[in-house]
Amino acid sequence: MPQHVLVGTRASALALTQTGHVVDALAALGRGDLTLETVRVRTDGDRLTGSLQSLGGTGVFVAALRDALLDGRCDVAVHSLKDLPTGDPDGLVLGAVPPREDPSDALCARDGLTLDRLPTGARVGTGSPRRAAQLLAVRPDLTVVDIRGNVDTRLGRVAGSATGPGDLDAVVLARAGLARLGRLEAVTQEFTPDVMAPAPGQGALAVEVRSDLPADAPLARALRLLDHRPTRLAVVAERALLGRLEAGCAAPIGADAHLAGDGRTLRLDAVIVRPDGGAILRRGRTIALGADGVADAHRLGTELAEILLDAGAADLAFLGAAR
Numbered sequence: 001m002p003q004h005v006l007v008g009t010r011a012s013a014l015a016l017t018q019t020g021h022v023v024d025a026l027a028a029l030g031r032g033d034l035t036l037e038t039v040r041v042r043t044d045g046d047r048l049t050g051s052l053q054s055l056g057g058t059g060v061f062v063a064a065l066r067d068a069l070l071d072g073r074c075d076v077a078v079h080s081l082k083d084l085p086t087g088d089p090d091g092l093v094l095g096a097v098p099p100r101e102d103p104s105d106a107l108c109a110r111d112g113l114t115l116d117r118l119p120t121g122a123r124v125g126t127g128s129p130r131r132a133a134q135l136l137a138v139r140p141d142l143t144v145v146d147i148r149g150n151v152d153t154r155l156g157r158v159a160g161s162a163t164g165p166g167d168l169d170a171v172v173l174a175r176a177g178l179a180r181l182g183r184l185e186a187v188t189q190e191f192t193p194d195v196m197a198p199a200p201g202q203g204a205l206a207v208e209v210r211s212d213l214p215a216d217a218p219l220a221r222a223l224r225l226l227d228h229r230p231t232r233l234a235v236v237a238e239r240a241l242l243g244r245l246e247a248g249c250a251a252p253i254g255a256d257a258h259l260a261g262d263g264r265t266l267r268l269d270a271v272i273v274r275p276d277g278g279a280i281l282r283r284g285r286t287i288a289l290g291a292d293g294v295a296d297a298h299r300l301g302t303e304l305a306e307i308l309l310d311a312g313a314a315d316l317a318f319l320g321a322a323r
Contacts, residue, residue: 002035003218008065008074011040012150017180018205019078022226025098026076029225033218039074041065066092069208075219077208081201081235086243095209095223100231101176103203103256105131105196107189108178109170110159114189115139122169125157129275131172133252134196136277151177155186172196176203197254197271200238204231230259233289233297237268240301245308245319252317257297264289268300272313281316283307 005026009019016038023036041064062084065077070091081097107115115138118124122139125147126132132144145168147154154171156164170188178184213220234257241255252275257268269284285307287300305313313319 002030002033004035004037005076005219006037006039006074008039008041008068008077010061010065011042014151014177014181015078015080016040018080021180022076022078022098022205022207025226026219026222029222030218034222039068041068041074041077066208069210075209079206079208081204081206082199084201084206084239086239091211092208093211093213094206095213095220096207096226097228097232097235098205098207098226099228100234101179101203103198104175104193105172105191105198105202106175106178106187107170107172107191108155108158108186109188110166112188113170115191115195118142118169123167125154125168125171128172128199130199130252130254130273131196133273133275133277134254134271135172137273137280138195138277140277147171151181151183155183158186174198174202193254193256193269193271197256197269200242200253200255201235204235229293230263233257233259233266233293236294236297237266237301237304240298241268241270241305241308242301244302244305245313247317247319251319257300266293266297266300268304270304270308272308272317274316279316281308281311281313283311 007019007023009015019038023038026034027036062079065079066089068074069077109118120141121143123143123145124135125145127146127148135142135144147157151173152163154173155161157168158171159166159169175190178187207223237257238255242253247253252273254271255268257266259266265286265288267286272281283304285300285304287296289296
């Protein structure tokens with residue numbers, strides 16, 4: 001008899017779309033040994049209002065799903081990986097990291113405008129201190145407006161929209177979410193990392209399961225096939241950097257890791273920006289991968305964090321880590 005798997009997800013359009021991709025992939029990889037059912041879980045991030053920083057960061061989107069996983073209301077939880085706190089929760093493991101979407105940030109502006117063509121004092125919406133700081137580093141004249149809501153709500157705030165108030169000149173969103181929702185037509189500029197470095201883990205999904213899942217269970221076998229080594233190594237390095245800096249989503253930190261084409265080296269670049277955009281610190285590092293690539297990726301992240309701390313990162317961005 002096939003193993004029946006309950007897959008937990010938030011109920012937003014983007015979360016359901018992302019979870020649908022995971023469900024479809026697991027069904028195909030399970031080769032008839034799995035049946036899957038989606039379970040919607042309401043999180044504090046969906047229920048509460050206010051900025052993400054005031055609510056405690058993107059971890060507010062994770063706790064309820066993890067509770068549902070631990071108490072058996074679901075067998076798998078699908079998250080946007082950038083929402084996961086860097087600490088490992090008791091009783092849970094990261095069962096798979098599927099192939100990553102492009103992690104870039106994207107500008108969605110009125111009248112097809114790009115960042116350099118926005119008028120002086122233009123109002124640009126984002127709920128991310130990282131995006132806000134990097135916007136101000138390039139265009140200190142901008143008025144950055146803190147916003148919340150799903151993708152359609154945010155796009156509806158751009159002037160000229162027929163579905164919202166149109167009180168902003170532009171918003172900045174993750175390209176990955178727009179791609180998954182089929183909304184790339186709204187993009188007027190895709191940012192390169194030298195202009196806006198993405199959040200650690202951005203564009204990747206995290207598939208969490210209970211740590212007592214038997215290794216020979218059909219779900220465990222499907223998860224091993226779903227796991228994408230280049231993506232896992234990249235996000236391990238990015239999250240190790242974030243963890244050593246003792247920073248969460250409220251910190252203006254960007255990170256971007258890439259596995260070389262030969263699969264033997266991993267490169268990590270990071271940027272830390274003063275919240276007002278007035279100062280920027282950039283550093284990068286490459287590591288050769290040995291037999292345990294995950295351990296090497298973690299070491300790369302912590303070593304680059306040490307380099308950043310030596311260069312004054314904690315004072316620049318008010319991080320928990322200190323020298």
